[in-house]
Amino acid sequence: MAMWNRGVWFGISIALFVIVWEAVCRLLHVPPFILPPPSTVVLSLWDLRKTLLGLHLWVTLKEVILGLSVSILFGILLAFAMNMNRVIERLVYPYIVISQTIPIIALSPVFILWFGYDLSGKIAITILFTFFPIVVNTYDGLRSTDKEMLQLLKTMGANRWQIFTKLQLPSSLPHFFSGLKVAATYSVAGATIGEWLGSSEGLGYFGRRASGNFQAPALFASVLLLSILGMLLFWLVGRMEKYFTPHQRTSRKTSKEK
DSSP, X not given: OHHHHHHHHHHHHHHHHHHXXXXXXXXXXXXXXXXXXXXXXXXXXHHTHHHIIIIIHHHHHHHHHHHHHHHHHHHHHHHHHHHHOHHHHHHHHHHHHHHTTSOXXXXXXXXXXXXXSSHHHHHHHHHHHHHHHHHHHHHHHHHTOOHHHHHHHHHTTOOHHHHIIIIIHHHHHHHHHHHHHHHHHHHHHHHHHHHHHSOSSSHHHHHHHHHHTTOHHHHHHHHXXXXXXXXXXXXXXXXXXXXXXXXXXXXHHHHHHO
């Protein structure tokens, strides 16, 4: 019921936003090349559906999925390695933090230079955007294990693998999914920036070309698709979180009842 209420309120807020946007554009006679009304954007999306939905959307989606998948795989492995070995943690963790002190948009052209303008370059930039929140949140989750439970398992004779699978891994899942939610939305931005820097297909490339030609409705149509893609990925991760962490949902209900 709570999820249904949130969905209803979200739908109402979107409807009000669109109505106000349309009214402002119509009443104030805003030039369409500056801010097109939503109705014009939807019509443009429909007219360009074969190009946007049939080609560019799938290219961007492929870059997002591949880049995010690589970040998840290596982010989890690195977080586990840092948790298991203090030497790895002391050697690697500072560099992970340092990598985020450099503006990512400044590093993106370097990655394009290294990996090229083809699919590998876009995937590399997507990884650049998504790797940090996954590895840091997963590592923090592994380190936030309940100390009393840890001592209890050790007292009962549990070995390191049993402690990891029975305690550390389940307790780290909420942190992992929190990082994955951030990474899922960042992945769309990473793929788009990669396409802006150099590409011949994808929603980022299409939007850059539409902007250069002052085709505002087409530009907003591509932005709309990117926004929807990011929201769908966020929603999908949320559904996965509820499926894989049922104990978290139960504990939340219990705390609310108290």
